[in-house]
Amino acid sequence: MSRKNQTSELKSRVMEVALGHFSEVGIERTNVSNILNDAGCSVGSLYHHFGNKEGIAEALFIDGVNQFNSRLLEALLPRRTASTGIKAIVTFCCEWVTDQPELAGFLLSREVTLSDNAKLELRQMDREFGQSIYDWFVPHVKSGALLELPTSMYVPLICGSTLEYSRLWLSGRNSRSPGAVAAILAEAAWQSVKSSP
Template structure:
C-alpha cells in the first residue's frame, strides 16, 4: 500500500475538521494541529484555507472520475457503462460519506473560489470522457434521444438525490442497499426501445 503524502495527510485532516466543526469554523491552526504539519508546510502546499477546500473538493471528484475510467476500461456494453456510472457513484459515496457530504455542500463555494476555473475544466473533461465512451453506443441507437447535456443528470440524478438524503440522515434505507435499484432505474431511463 502506498504511503500517503504530506499533502494528502493535510487534506484528510482538513476533511476531519470540516466534518466535526464545519468548513467556516475550521481554522488553519485546527488543520495544522490535526495533520501534524507545520504552518510552513500548509502554506507551501496550499497557500490558504480556500485552496485547501478547493484541493479537497477536486481530489474527491477526481477520485470518482478515476474509478469511473477504470470501470469503463472493463465495461463491454451500453448497459454496463450506464450502470457503472451509478454503481461507482454509490460505492464512492458509501465508502467516503464525509467526503461526499463535503463535495455535495461545497460546490458553489469552490466554483466561486480560486480553483473555480480548474473545477469547471475538470468537469468539462469528465463529461467529455463519458460522452466519448458512450458515443459508439449512442450512434448504434442504444439510447433514447436525450440531449447530451441532460444524459448524466438523467442517469445519476435519482442516486444523487437519494445520496443527499442518506448523507443527511433522512432515509431509513441504506444507500448501498439501493445500488442495484438505481443502476436499473438509470438503464431503464436511457435505453432505446
C-alpha cells in the same frame, strides 16, 4: 526524512484533518486554529502551502474529483452494452459514496468556492473526462439503444436519483446505504434513458 517527504506528509496530514472537520461542521465553521492543532502545523506553513482556508478545501476537492473520475472510467469503459454501462455508472457511484462518506459528503456539499485557477484546472479535467464519457456514449445513442437527448441531460438523468439518495443518506435521514439500494437505482436510471420500443 528528506525535506520533500516531510513537506508532503505535512500537506496530507493537514488535508486529512481538514476533511474530517469540513465534513463534520462545514468549511465555514471549522477554525483554522483547530486544523493547525490537530495536524501539528504552524500558521506560516499552512498559509505557505495552501494560501488560505479555502485553498485546503480546493485541494481536497480537486483530489476527490480526480479520484472519482478515474475510477468511474475504469468501471464504465470495459462495458460493451448500453444497459450494463449505465448500470455500472450508477453502481459505481453508490459504492463510492458508501465507501468514503466523508469525501463524498464534502464533494456533494458544494461548499467549496473555487479560485479562478482551480476553476481552470477543473474545467480542463472535466473536458478530458467528458470526452471519454462522450466517446463511450455515442455508439449507443447511434444504435438506438439510448435516447437521443440534449448532452447536458445525461448526467442528471443517470446520476440524479443516486446523488439525491446519497445526499439523504449522508445527512443521516435514511438507514439503507446507497450501496444497499444500488440495484434499484441502477434499474431506474436505465429505465429513464433507454430508448423505449
